[in-house]
Amino acid sequence: MHKEPIIGIDLGTTNSCAAIVEDSGNVKLIPYKGGEYTIPSIFAIDDKGNELIGFEAKRQWQLNPRNTVYGSKRLVGVNYSSEVVGTMKKAVAYNMRAGTKNDVTLDVGKKEFSLQEISAKILGKIRDVASNYLKTPIKRAVVTVPAYFNDRQRQSVKDAGKLIDLEVVRIINEPTAAALAYGVGKTLKEKVVIYDLGGGTFDVSIIEIRDRVFEVKATGGDVFLGGIDFDNAIIHHVLKDFAAKTGIDLATDPVAMQRIKDLAERTKIDLSAREEVPFNIPFITMTAQGQPLNIEMKFTRKMLEQLTNQLVDRTLQMVARVLVDSGLSTKDIDEVMLVGGQTRMPVVQDRLTKFFGKPPSKGVHPDEAVAIGAALYAHSLEDNTNLRIQLLDVIPMAIGLERGDGGFHVVFPRNASIPNAKQLLATTSIDNQTELAMRIYQGDHDTVARNDLLGEFTFSGIMPAKAGTVNVEIIFDVSVEGILTMRAKDPATGREMKTTVRVTQS
Ligand SMILES: Nc1ncnc2c1ncn2[C@@H]1O[C@H](COP(=O)(O)OP(=O)(O)OP(=O)(O)O)[C@@H](O)[C@H]1O
Ligand SMILES: [Mg+2]
Incomplete structure (x- = not known):
């Protein structure tokens, strides 16, 4: 077939x-x-x-x-x-x-x-x-x-x-x-x-x-x-230079900015093959008196390297x-x-x-x-x-849940292989609680506030009972694509609970 x-x-x-x-x-x-x-x-x-x-x-x-x-x-x-x-x-x-x-x-x-x-x-x-x-x-x-x-x-x-x-x-x-x-x-x-x-x-x-x-x-x-940040380093330099020479901030003019952006990228690319490249844009704006103004600069490979040094450093770190x-x-x-x-x-x-x-x-x-x-x-x-x-x-960043104190309880550490599944036993904290909610985050920080919220999972249908006496088995599944799904079971009956996921304000 x-x-x-x-x-x-x-x-x-x-x-x-x-x-x-x-x-x-x-x-x-x-x-x-x-x-x-x-x-x-x-x-x-x-x-x-x-x-x-x-x-x-x-x-x-x-x-x-x-x-x-x-x-x-x-x-x-x-x-x-x-x-x-x-x-x-x-x-x-x-x-x-x-x-x-x-x-x-x-x-x-x-x-x-x-x-x-x-x-x-x-x-x-x-x-x-x-x-x-x-x-x-x-x-x-x-x-x-x-x-x-x-x-x-x-x-x-x-x-x-x-x-x-x-x-x-x-x-x-x-x-x-x-x-x-x-x-x-x-x-x-x-x-x-x-x-x-x-x-x-x-x-x-x-x-x-x-x-x-x-x-x-x-x-x-x-x-x-990425490359956009290398372009931005050039753009930033051009804006500063122009402002110093003319007192005019081109950042507020979208058409001028687009022309600078275009030439910035071309200049960056040219500097991969050449040591020095002119940076000229005619009639970029006008003075208050209506006099046309041009950008007339040049960039060398060395200059570009200095402007973007930190970006390359970050990649090597x-x-x-x-x-x-x-x-x-x-x-x-x-x-x-x-x-x-x-x-x-x-x-x-x-x-x-x-x-x-x-x-x-x-x-x-x-x-x-x-x-x-x-x-x-x-x-x-x-x-x-x-x-x-x-x-x-593997997954690129840890996945885990919010602890009561705002800390991050890691379920899968970064570089955990995928697909992957983990189980966690949870219990109720108040009497007759029928729902359990947990906020799931992804990131490399110890506090959830600095990580990305993936969603709030609510498991409902817990048998009413005294606090701490019912168990809920939470199953975390990360697919081969690095996508998380969660399920919950009552370990006593094996019954699956209803799960709803919500992405909330963080
Ligand atoms: N000769 C060159 N020298 C320097 N940079 C270059 C050169 N040729 C292309 N680039 C830059 O490479 C970047 C585009 O790379 P590429 O097409 O690989 O990215 P992408 O796949 O679209 O982005 P990403 O993978 O980040 O989603 C642009 O920023 C472009 O300016
Ligand atoms: Mg790419």
């Missing part, structure tokens, strides 16, 4: 990419209009109300910054009250406000969108491009997420698929996918480091490859560290932590693999060479490896032979 194919999708912060394993067994990237293999992860609505996605959206973003959404992967599954929302607000021109579930809602072209809806628009575009190219309707996909995504963020990507009838058959981690692109079909026995510095996120995983078994030893990352977590030393590592566009910056490669005592490998394509790995895994899911790929992944 020939089933509909499953494609692999790398849903990136800045660029998205899709691939498929063909009947011949070859992996193929899906091209857009014959050329590009990546599509900008940008969604816009123009002044006539047309929805634009990908290149069409990028082409008009300078003129329509308020209704052009980019970098939105950083807001997926994030609480509106979270610190990162404030940071994002300063960096982008589109409007965000609190949604009904303490999530973020965006206003685009006078309509409101949840982050799931924006992800769904981009996934939908990729699906349509793939369906067109493959001349068959695509209904299923393996979609990648940053290894450092928490439960809520993963759930959000699954929900995005549901909105457009795209079955997300499996969520896998981006660095793990990149390792598949490197290792499948090579009969390797190696320990590799995947260093993935993309547009929005940083991930590092240490993976042991034994032929078709890919075992993640440890992972870490930062969903707020994380590499060091993950190495410790894995119980390995730099000598045990066979290959260091670079993934993500931002790893083209020479200083990133130099610093990694120093750290590991050997240069990183060019074993995978930094922009394409993740989608290729997702496609290989998609294919393997359909494969009933013993050539199936075996993924043994």
